[in-house]
Amino acid sequence: MVKFNAKVLKFEKKGEKSGWTYIEIPATQANKLKPGTKVSFRVKGALDSFAFEKLALLPMGEGSFILPLNATLRKGTGKKMGDTIKVVMEPDDRALQLSADLLKCLKDDPEAMKYFKSLAPSHQAYFSKWIESAKTNATKTKRIVLTMTACAKKQSYSEMIRSSREFER
Structure with a gap:
């Protein structure tokens, strides 16, 4: 300490x-x-x-x-x-808990899961924390969809955020 x-x-x-x-x-x-x-x-x-x-x-x-x-x-x-x-x-050496909802969705898309698992644990955590910080179920669902799309496109968290902002313009 x-x-x-x-x-x-x-x-x-x-x-x-x-x-x-x-x-x-x-x-x-x-x-x-x-x-x-x-x-x-x-x-x-x-x-x-x-x-x-x-x-x-x-x-x-x-x-x-x-x-x-x-x-x-x-x-x-x-x-x-x-x-x-x-x-x-x-x-703080405790293992990070990943979003159970995200992991459930990734099971249905082996390629997206493969990409997600190839990311460093800290990068997996960016996606997971962002999803779990949603205040409503609708926002959480939207974030899971964006994450699944990003994994399918092999995008990093920051690439996903940038492309979603460009899409909203």
Whole structure:
């Protein structure tokens, strides 16, 4: 477990990370969490007193990582760019639970299932978390259909999101 203070930062222009709010996990702290790790891994803990789990730290080179602060984390902590936040975290090695509804649908399409299973577990989780975060059954159904179509087309999560936004225009 590591404990430290971090400044809330925001990428102005950084490819697909443009506009992201995040905190930096220095190499010294990351090395205490997962010695020698240079790839993304999941953590759990608290930002100030706001608890979180199953969040991915993203590598930024030289051994440092970032933790993106999504709207839920920003709202839960009440923090914005420039604020200091108390960080307490440890590795979260629990297996991610995939959407049972998605897995049921994938069973009916072996090619889509094959593609989905070829994805890294963290990428499978992007689809699953997006589906399970739906607030209504209609939205969940729509997201499953989009995911099934994306798997049939061998699209990544980000490719699927981009193509669905282009379709809506």
